[in-house]
Structures are given as C-alpha cells and as structure tokens.
Amino acid sequence: MASFWLLLWEFSLTIAVVISILVTIFLVTLPSAYSHFHPHEIKETDFQDKDKEDATQSGYAYFQAHKEKDRTLKAQASVQVVVLGDIGRSPRMQYHALSIASHGGKVDLIGYVDPSVDINPDVKAHRLINIIPIPVFPFGTKNRLLFLLLAPFKVAWQFQALYHALGYRTKACRWMLIQNPPSIPTLLVARIICFFRNTQLVVDWHNFGYSILALRLGPRHPLVRLSEWYEGFFARGATAHLAVTNAMCRVLKEKWSIDALPLHDRPAKHLRPLTIAQRIEFLKTRPELQGQPFDLERRSWRLIVSSTSWTPDEDFSILLDAVVQYAAERKQKRNLPRIWAVITGKGPLQSYYLAKVQQLVSEGKLDETIISTAWLTTDDYARLLGSADLGVSLHTSSSGVDLPMKVVDMFGTGLPVAGWSKFKAWPELVKEGENGRGFGSAEGLCQVLQDLFGSDDRELKRLGNGALREQERRWDDEWMPVAGKLFRLH
Known part of the structure; x- marks a missing residue:
C-alpha cells in the first residue's frame, strides 16, 4: 500500500512540474499585455x-x-x-x-x-x-x-x-x-x-x-x-x-x-434597389436564361431567390415541394406565371438536393420551371436580389430566437420576403402582410406564391413598398x- 502512495506522489509531482514548466513558458512567450498608453x-x-x-x-x-x-x-x-x-x-x-x-x-x-x-x-x-x-x-x-x-x-x-x-x-x-x-x-x-x-x-x-x-x-x-x-x-x-x-x-x-x-441586423450600403433598366441589364448576363422564351420587359414570369447554406436548419425540400405543387397548379390555372428559382450558397447537402431536382425534371414535375444554383460575387448577389420578385427564407432556427441575415439583405434591395415563420423571433424581422409573408409548410409556401403571382400584382407591390421602407435604416x-x-x- 505504501508503494502505491509513493508512486501516486511521484506521478503527481511529475505532472505538477510539467504544468509549472508549461505555464512558465506560456507567461514568458505570450506577447505583453495591452497597455492603454500605447494605442x-x-x-x-x-x-x-x-x-x-x-x-x-x-x-x-x-x-x-x-x-x-x-x-x-x-x-x-x-x-x-x-x-x-x-x-x-x-x-x-x-x-x-x-x-x-x-x-x-x-x-x-x-x-x-x-x-x-x-x-x-x-x-x-x-x-x-x-x-x-x-x-x-x-x-x-x-x-x-x-x-x-x-x-x-x-x-x-x-x-x-x-x-x-x-x-x-x-x-x-x-x-x-x-x-x-x-x-x-x-x-x-x-x-x-x-x-x-x-x-x-x-x-x-x-x-x-x-x-x-x-x-x-x-x-x-x-x-x-x-x-x-x-x-x-x-x-x-x-x-x-x-x-x-x-x-x-x-x-x-x-x-x-x-x-x-x-x-x-440591417442592410449594408451596397444593397440597393435597382431601376427597371438595371434589372434587365443584369438579367441579360445570366447564363440560366439563355435560350429561354422570357420577355424581360413584360416580366411574364417571376424570379424568386433563396440563399441557403444547404444545412439541416434550412430545409430546401420545402421550397422544392412548393415549386412542384405550383407547377401542377399552373397546369390548371393559366394566370399563374412561370417561375425561375435561383438558389445561392454552398453547403454539405447541395449535391443531394440537386440530384432530387434532376429527378423531378426527368419525371416532368417541373415543366416550364427553372431551378438553378449560383455562387456570386458580393456585387452580383446584390444585383440578383435587386432583380428578383420575391425572396424566400428557409431558415427554421435551431434556437427559435435567431434571425436570418439574408432577409435583411433582401430588404436592402426592396425585395419582399416569404419565410418560414414558425419560430419565436420571426415577427421582429418580418411584419405579416406589410413587407413579407410567412409560411409553415410547403403547401403554405405554394399558396403564398399563388396569392402573390396569380393576381394583379397589387399585393406584391404593397409588400415591395414595405420592404423599401425597411431599407431606409442601414447597418x-x-x-x-x-x-x-x-x-x-x-
């Protein structure tokens, strides 16, 4: 028993010496502490x-x-x-x-x-x-x-x-x-x-x-x-x-x-509304529209933008299912315009969802619908938001009390937002019916798209005016x- 305690003592002493040496090295080598007299x-x-x-x-x-x-x-x-x-x-x-x-x-x-x-x-x-x-x-x-x-x-x-x-x-x-x-x-x-x-x-x-x-x-x-x-x-x-x-x-x-x-969060200065001419000029540069029968002047289609990190707290399947349902409704309601959805961002689940998109296209469930991904420069991302008709936020919030900054970016360009609203902090950012609409399911998002795109655009313009008011206060x-x-x- 005595030998055990002696061994334990020697082991503890060794550990103490090692720690002492490491702390001494740390104190000697760490650069000097901050001095208020040396800015x-x-x-x-x-x-x-x-x-x-x-x-x-x-x-x-x-x-x-x-x-x-x-x-x-x-x-x-x-x-x-x-x-x-x-x-x-x-x-x-x-x-x-x-x-x-x-x-x-x-x-x-x-x-x-x-x-x-x-x-x-x-x-x-x-x-x-x-x-x-x-x-x-x-x-x-x-x-x-x-x-x-x-x-x-x-x-x-x-x-x-x-x-x-x-x-x-x-x-x-x-x-x-x-x-x-x-x-x-x-x-x-x-x-x-x-x-x-x-x-x-x-x-x-x-x-x-x-x-x-x-x-x-x-x-x-x-x-x-x-x-x-x-x-x-x-x-x-x-x-x-x-x-x-x-x-x-x-x-x-x-x-x-x-x-x-x-x-x-508030929008930064580079996020600004665009004129109609600036929108058309930017959209003409996008490769996704090459060969498409889109009239950029009359806007006989609608551009929606969603920025995602392709992670579990942003469920892209909600947007995908909503667009599939919208495409099915459009076959019955010809007043609904075509949709071009651009998804920006990079992340671990991107390849998984892109494979699902290809499968839906091959099954004919996305007829006359374009879903494309893009990785843009800071300036081009701002122009894309300024050229869109509606921003979509899929952020579901792991805590219920954070907010997606992407919505603030959208407001910076005067872009109204449809977003997942089933968490506590959402009303701090989006005012329902004033600058955006909330949804809690793919069916809910599909209904929002029909409400905003299937009428005479009055509600969409009203939400856009609300988004413009939000961009008046900057970061x-x-x-x-x-x-x-x-x-x-x-």
Whole structure:
C-alpha cells in the first residue's frame, strides 16, 4: 500500500512540474499585455498610391483628417474581430470590422479564408483592417460516428490555430469581439487570451452553439448538454454581450443571467434597389436564361431567390415541394406565371438536393420551371436580389430566437420576403402582410406564391413598398448607438 502512495506522489509531482514548466513558458512567450498608453499606430507608409486614389474606401481620408503632428493616427479603439468560420460567409462580422475601421479603429479580422468565397471588397480595401487567416481542420465527415471520433482532434486543432492567431500573430488589442456560435473552443481561447492581455471581451450572439449541435446529435445527447454548460459558463465572464434579437436577449437573461444589448441586423450600403433598366441589364448576363422564351420587359414570369447554406436548419425540400405543387397548379390555372428559382450558397447537402431536382425534371414535375444554383460575387448577389420578385427564407432556427441575415439583405434591395415563420423571433424581422409573408409548410409556401403571382400584382407591390421602407435604416444607423458607443467610437 505504501508503494502505491509513493508512486501516486511521484506521478503527481511529475505532472505538477510539467504544468509549472508549461505555464512558465506560456507567461514568458505570450506577447505583453495591452497597455492603454500605447494605442495602435497607423502611418502614412501603411497606404499605397492606389489607396490614396480611393481615399474613402481605403481609410486614407480618415487618416488625413485625424492624423497628428507626427503624421501618425493613434487608434484609441483596437479590436480583434474573431469568427471561427469562413469570413466570406460571415457578413455581420465583416460589417462590424468595417464600422470599427470607418470610425478610426484598428481591426484584426481573424477567421477562415476560403479562396472560392469572396470577402466584402470594402473589407479587403480598408487599410485599418488586417485579415488574419487561420488554417482549416483538414478532415470532415457527414458520418455521425466518425464526427464524434474526429471531434476531439478537430477541437484541439482549432484551439491551437486560434490561440496562435490571437496570441502571437496579432498585437494585443483593447477589445476582442467574437462571434458565437461556434462556442467550442472559441469562448475558452478568447477568455484565456483576454485574461492575460487585459483585453475586454465582447460576445456577439448569433445563435446558441448547443442548439445547433442538437440538430446533429439530438437535444438529450451528453455532448449537447456539456456544450450548453460550457457555453454559459465561459460566456458569463465577458465584458459585454450583443445579440441579434430582443428574444435572444431575454433568453440569455433568463438562462444564464447575461445582460445583452440587442443589435439587429440591417442592410449594408451596397444593397440597393435597382431601376427597371438595371434589372434587365443584369438579367441579360445570366447564363440560366439563355435560350429561354422570357420577355424581360413584360416580366411574364417571376424570379424568386433563396440563399441557403444547404444545412439541416434550412430545409430546401420545402421550397422544392412548393415549386412542384405550383407547377401542377399552373397546369390548371393559366394566370399563374412561370417561375425561375435561383438558389445561392454552398453547403454539405447541395449535391443531394440537386440530384432530387434532376429527378423531378426527368419525371416532368417541373415543366416550364427553372431551378438553378449560383455562387456570386458580393456585387452580383446584390444585383440578383435587386432583380428578383420575391425572396424566400428557409431558415427554421435551431434556437427559435435567431434571425436570418439574408432577409435583411433582401430588404436592402426592396425585395419582399416569404419565410418560414414558425419560430419565436420571426415577427421582429418580418411584419405579416406589410413587407413579407410567412409560411409553415410547403403547401403554405405554394399558396403564398399563388396569392402573390396569380393576381394583379397589387399585393406584391404593397409588400415591395414595405420592404423599401425597411431599407431606409442601414447597418451603421443601428450599429453606432449600440456597438459604436460600447467601443467608444465617434
């Protein structure tokens, strides 16, 4: 028995020494803590000749107006904007970065950079924004068992990649703004770095990480429950919280005693209504319409657009079934126009649904209907929305209290919306019968399409006018009184 305790003591002592050495290395090698007396500096040499030609977009105009006698700009607000996901698919975090930079803050935008996904050109052009790419975990799977087996390795990979980017590849900042979800391991890494660097952490709640995990594993799975505890425990210590809806603010307060500030998504400046001539000019460039007997002047057809990530929380089969039902109704009701449906986005279920589309076409269930997919640049996506007749949102919300930003984008171009409305936060975004219509089934969506396209267009125009009113308040109008005030920007 004595030998057992001696062995246990030696083992414990060894572990303690190893931990002590690792902590010492950590403290010595981690860059120095943030000092309020040493703000980030922007110099004249940070701008190239082309930046000076487009002074507003690059931030050079702000630099010229606010530089000090030594020809440097002291950025009092420095922010690490963190998304453990693809930056190009995270428009809200890009808007955060642009708003901070346009008001004189220095930004390190940290996340995955997919070469096939365009980052907002304004973000890339602004010299007060530094994009820091982090490496993607090289293995992925749709298999549930393999997903569970790979999960620890993926988390370890993400931990070291994110830790290295936040602690060593970027300077210490006054603020860190992180997107949640994903929560694991983002919240833990952020808390560690913020603690040792005296950085103030702000969590921007887009949804709940555990509710998304529950879509894959089920709500009662032990990992889901562990994720829920982890999310609440590590988020509570943040300096401040932002949330996309009032409903989410209430849930955060009730669930984890977190006081969050509501910051609703609003359309960015590049999303604008188009004139009829601009619509026709853009649609003439689309390859899907080549050879089709569409009259672009008279619009004897209707264009619907849906942006999806092709994931389980956006069930594309609802739109597909609705369009099939609409095509069947059109054979009986000739007043119904043809439909061209464009689905934008990339994701894991895309190939599965495209195969279903081909099967339906071969069975003759999509006669005189075009369903096409597209991956567009930021500008072309804005033009597509501005050229459409109706936007469709299939977002079903894993938590019931988040909202799809794609609807905000649609409103930015004056496009009315039909969307899945069977969750709590939906009325915060779409006002039924004023700027859009809700549905709760494929049959419901089919009826909406018939109501809006089968009449004299009066209701469709009325919804369009409501969408135009929504686009009057832009992102910066919403952002400055909330986040701008938090970061002490002017």
